[in-house]
Amino acid sequence: xxxxxxxxxxxxxxxxxxxxxxxxxxxxxxxxxxxxxxxxxxxxxxxxxxxxxxxxxxxxxxxxxxxxxxxxxxxxxxxxxxxxxxxxxxxxxxxxxxxxxxxxxxxxxxxxxxxxxxxxxxxxxxxxxxxxxxxxxxxxxxxxxxxxxxxxxxxxxxxxxxxxxxxxxxxxxxxxxxxxxxxxxxxxxxxxxxxxxxxxxxxxxxxxxxxxxxxxxxxxxxxxxxxxxxxxxxxxxxxxxxxxxxxxxxxxxxxxxxxxxxxxxxxxxxxxxxxxxxxxxxxxxxxxxxxxxxxxxxxxxxxxxxxxxxxxxxxxxxxxxxxxxxxxxxxxxxxxxxxxxxxxxxxxxxxxxxxxxxxxxxxxxxxxxxxxxxxxxx
Amino acid sequence: xxxxxxxxxxxxxxxxxxxxxxxxxxxxxxxxxxxxxxxxxxxxxxxxxxxxxxxxxxxxxxxxxxxxxxxxxxxxxxxxxxxxxxxxxxxxxxxxxxxxxxxxxxxxxxxxxxxxxxxxxxxxxxxxxxxxxxxxxxxxxxxxxxxxxxxxxxxxxxxxxxxxxxxxxxxxxxxxxxxxxxxxxxxxxxxxxxxxxxxxxxxxxxxxxxxxxxxxxxxxxxxxxxxxxxxxxxxxxxxxxxxxxxxxxxxxxxxxxxxxxxxxxxxxxxxxxxxxxxxxxxxxxxxxxxxxxxxxxxxxxxxxxxxxxxxxxxxxxxxxxxxxxxxxxxxxxxxxxxxxxxxxxxxxxxxxxxxxxxxxxxxxxxxxxxxxxxxxxxxxxxxxxxxxxxxxxxxxxxxxxxxxxxxxxxxxxxxxxxxxxx
Numbered sequence: 001x002x003x004x005x006x007x008x009x010x011x012x013x014x015x016x017x018x019x020x021x022x023x024x025x026x027x028x029x030x031x032x033x034x035x036x037x038x039x040x041x042x043x044x045x046x047x048x049x050x051x052x053x054x055x056x057x058x059x060x061x062x063x064x065x066x067x068x069x070x071x072x073x074x075x076x077x078x079x080x081x082x083x084x085x086x087x088x089x090x091x092x093x094x095x096x097x098x099x100x101x102x103x104x105x106x107x108x109x110x111x112x113x114x115x116x117x118x119x120x121x122x123x124x125x126x127x128x129x130x131x132x133x134x135x136x137x138x139x140x141x142x143x144x145x146x147x148x149x150x151x152x153x154x155x156x157x158x159x160x161x162x163x164x165x166x167x168x169x170x171x172x173x174x175x176x177x178x179x180x181x182x183x184x185x186x187x188x189x190x191x192x193x194x195x196x197x198x199x200x201x202x203x204x205x206x207x208x209x210x211x212x213x214x215x216x217x218x219x220x221x222x223x224x225x226x227x228x229x230x231x232x233x234x235x236x237x238x239x240x241x242x243x244x245x246x247x248x249x250x251x252x253x254x255x256x257x258x259x260x261x262x263x264x265x266x267x268x269x270x271x272x273x274x275x276x277x278x279x280x281x282x283x284x285x286x287x288x289x290x291x292x293x294x295x296x297x298x299x300x301x302x303x304x305x306x307x308x309x310x311x312x313x314x315x316x317x318x319x320x321x322x323x324x325x326x327x328x329x330x331x332x333x334x335x336x337x338x339x340x341x342x343x344x345x346x347x348x349x350x351x352x353x354x355x356x357x358x359x360x361x362x363x364x365x366x367x368x369x370x371x372x373x374x375x376x377x378x
Numbered sequence: 379x380x381x382x383x384x385x386x387x388x389x390x391x392x393x394x395x396x397x398x399x400x401x402x403x404x405x406x407x408x409x410x411x412x413x414x415x416x417x418x419x420x421x422x423x424x425x426x427x428x429x430x431x432x433x434x435x436x437x438x439x440x441x442x443x444x445x446x447x448x449x450x451x452x453x454x455x456x457x458x459x460x461x462x463x464x465x466x467x468x469x470x471x472x473x474x475x476x477x478x479x480x481x482x483x484x485x486x487x488x489x490x491x492x493x494x495x496x497x498x499x500x501x502x503x504x505x506x507x508x509x510x511x512x513x514x515x516x517x518x519x520x521x522x523x524x525x526x527x528x529x530x531x532x533x534x535x536x537x538x539x540x541x542x543x544x545x546x547x548x549x550x551x552x553x554x555x556x557x558x559x560x561x562x563x564x565x566x567x568x569x570x571x572x573x574x575x576x577x578x579x580x581x582x583x584x585x586x587x588x589x590x591x592x593x594x595x596x597x598x599x600x601x602x603x604x605x606x607x608x609x610x611x612x613x614x615x616x617x618x619x620x621x622x623x624x625x626x627x628x629x630x631x632x633x634x635x636x637x638x639x640x641x642x643x644x645x646x647x648x649x650x651x652x653x654x655x656x657x658x659x660x661x662x663x664x665x666x667x668x669x670x671x672x673x674x675x676x677x678x679x680x681x682x683x684x685x686x687x688x689x690x691x692x693x694x695x696x697x698x699x700x701x702x703x704x705x706x707x708x709x710x711x712x713x714x715x716x717x718x719x720x721x722x723x724x725x726x727x728x729x730x731x732x733x734x735x736x737x738x739x740x741x742x743x744x745x746x747x748x749x750x751x752x753x754x755x756x757x758x759x760x761x762x763x764x765x766x767x768x769x770x771x772x773x774x775x776x777x778x779x780x781x782x783x784x785x786x787x788x789x790x791x792x793x794x795x796x797x798x799x800x
Contacts, residue, residue, distance in 0.1 A: 013405070020424055020427060020428055021428060023424050024424040024425035024427075027424075027425035028425065028428075028429075124430055124431075124432045124433035124669060124673065125430055125433040125669060125672045125673050125676055125714070126673075126676055127426060127673050127674070127677030157436060157439075157626040158436065159615070159619075159624040159626070160490055160491065160535065160537075160615055160616060160624065160626075160627060161491075161540075161615070161619065161624075163619045163620070168549055168550075169540070169549075169550040169551075170540060170543075170544060170550065171537055171540035171541050171543075172537075174540075174544055219722055219725050220546070220725065221546075221725065222547065256547075258549050259548075259549050260549070286682075287682070287685055287718055287719075287721060287722055288682050288685050288686045288689070288722065289676075289682045290381060290679035290682045290683065291381065291418070291677070291678055291679035292676070292677050292679075302682075304679070304682045304683060304685075304686040307686055307690060308686055308689060308690070311689070311690045313689055313690075313722075313725075313726060
């Protein structure tokens with residue numbers, strides 16, 4: 001009798017588990033749908049990352065590459081967003097560039113979803129929302145909030161110990177972190193192939209300056225920072241002064257020589273490009289974050305971080321006003337604009353001219369949505 | 379509803395279900411996570427429950443396959459043969475036996491960073507030897523559990539440090555010496571503390587009486603093949619990456635189990651596997667439940683509230699916070715403790731040598747593998763020695779664990795001084 005009862009309970013729990021998986025499937029499948037982006041009229045061509053490295057064809061790592069300008073020779077710039085899909089300001093800044101800019105001299109290449117696979121899932125135990133909507137003049141646009149790492153459905157299992165292509169020993173899950181896999185491997189695992197393909201773009205397109213857009217938790221020391229390779233020391237310090245003049249405080253951080261596999265180190269070492277990584281403060285990715293909510297992602301408000309700031313635990317000022325995503329995007333845009341103008345001054349023979357790039361002050365004043373296309377545009 | 383209230387409600391629901399209604403721990407965790415989600419205004423949050431349950435998917439695979447491997451070793455006679463070999467070698471040498479056993483238990487942990495792997499591989503090999511030499515079942519379990527945790531902290535592979543290093547962009551370089559400073563005194567003292575009084579030096583005839591049957595004469599050297607392959611692959615993937623393929627710990631254990639079918643006494647692999655799954659099911663269920671519990675804690679802000687509260691302690695209390703919160707959070711997972719609490723604690727002590735700080739924190743976080751309800755090291759050590767109540771094993775872990783805590787905290791407190799010495 002007891003045996004029958006146990007079996008009944010086990011069967012019931014099994015049925016409950018199956019029902020749980022069945023009813024939540026839809027939510028997980030939705031994460032694999034890409035939101036549509038609406039490039040500006042300045043778009044010269046749209047390629048796939050696999051056109052630079054065929055090893056990515058038909059893989060979840062393949063992603064769109066948007067190319068602007070190129071008609072008149074000048075400097076070549078690469079801007080990467082979405083290397084970590086849980087850092088919204090990096091992704092949204094790249095989208096704003098795609099949907100607004102026109103390049104009359106030189107070339108700008110934007111990859112908004114650098115780790116495309118990372119956008120298709122969210123990390124267990126991080127309790128993140130699936131995405132967030134931004135209000136545009138023509139309605140709401142949805143953007144996905146993904147994971148820092150490649151989806152384990154696409155790359156699994158993690159090794160016990162990951163030794164990246166530059167020989168750095170890391171914990172196994174870092175093998176799915178794009179910004180630890182440079183310079184990549186053509187025959188490596190998926191994330192290493194993505195890193196390799198990005199290196200191929202840098203080399204084949206003869207990139208002069210490459211900018212990687214990121215965010216960091218407010219308790220992390222390298223935040224509101226410009227991390228630079230020694231190749232770009234002059235550019236970074238020149239830009240810092242300009243940014244301070246318009247009211248943006250940034251830290252300057254030299255890329256450490258002994259921390260390998262990151263964009264700001266390997267892009268510079270392996271392709272001799274001027275490599276820059278930009279960090280803003282994102283409370284929705286930190287370990288102190290409170291309830292997962294739209295307010296946390298978009299307005300950047302969080303009681304825990306306000307409390308932590310009072311105890312001096314953060315590396316950025318934080319109060320009840322939070323750090324909204326529009327301010328973080330504005331910081332990225334300001335830094336990009338000044339990096340480009342400083343690049344022009346330091347390299348007059350390789351000028352780059354960009355038009356219709358939203359200014360940081362406009363974004364701060366009007367919000368991000370004003371510079372995004374409405375969701376229904378053809 | 380405040381985050382604190384949600385957290386307390388979840389804990390209260392868990393206590394009610396597990397202790398009053400006597401539901402299994404794993405099931406209680408699932409329903410308390412659901413209750414927390416409802417109270418936190420998230421509805422049933424089904425996809426969050428499913429997502430959280432995958433938090434320990436890799437650990438679950440390791441546990442299942444390691445259990446199968448252990449059962450194959452038992453059923454095929456390999457375990458008895460190795461026990462006989464070790465007994466013949468050490469029956470006259472008490473200290474050498476204890477230190478060798480400690481090194482053997484630590485070894486898989488040192489190369490995989492996983493205490494579970496250590497308990498269920500070499501832990502299972504040494505358990506009968508210690509018991510036949512006079513050490514009680516529960517003390518044997520305690521020695522294996524502590525050895526496995528020390529192996530997890532010891533170099534060359536300390537995943538806890540790697541996780542913390544990943545959070546603060548610190549390369550995994552220069553940790554060997556600081557970790558050895560912590561681990562060696564602990565390994566020596568723990569093995570002697572637990573075993574020196576009880577292990578008996580016995581005569582040859584007495585040894586022959588307790589000697590289990592060796593199957594070496596029947597099957598020869600191939601009897602050791604599963605062990606050699608498993609240890610070789612575990613070692614190879616960390617010492618010779620790129621040369622020895624990293625097929626993952628679960629696949630290594632499965633390969634060892636498969637070889638075990640052909641290398642010793644005939645066994646019914648279906649029944650052996652069923653027995654392994656049956657014995658590991660309660661802990662697997664707990665891990666799934668814990669994953670859901672943490673996911674809802676994070677979703678509702680309870681996790682962030684806990685981390686912020688500990689970090690907000692005044693400087694002196696911060697050390698108390700570290701000494702209590704990291705092992706306690708280890709009840710969820712030692713790796714989770716390193717990631718969620720270890721990283722903010724390193725940043726809160728950023729003026730100190732981060733290598734020493736993270737080494738010390740890894741020793742403290744490692745103790746989480748003794749913390750119920752998961753208590754991975756304790757539960758599996760109890761299973762290995764055949765003890766039904768794992769709390770009896772944990773009781774004997776208390777003193778060595780406190781010593782480990784003291785050493786870890788001492789390294790943290792005296793980090794500026796040690797920094798000058800090393």
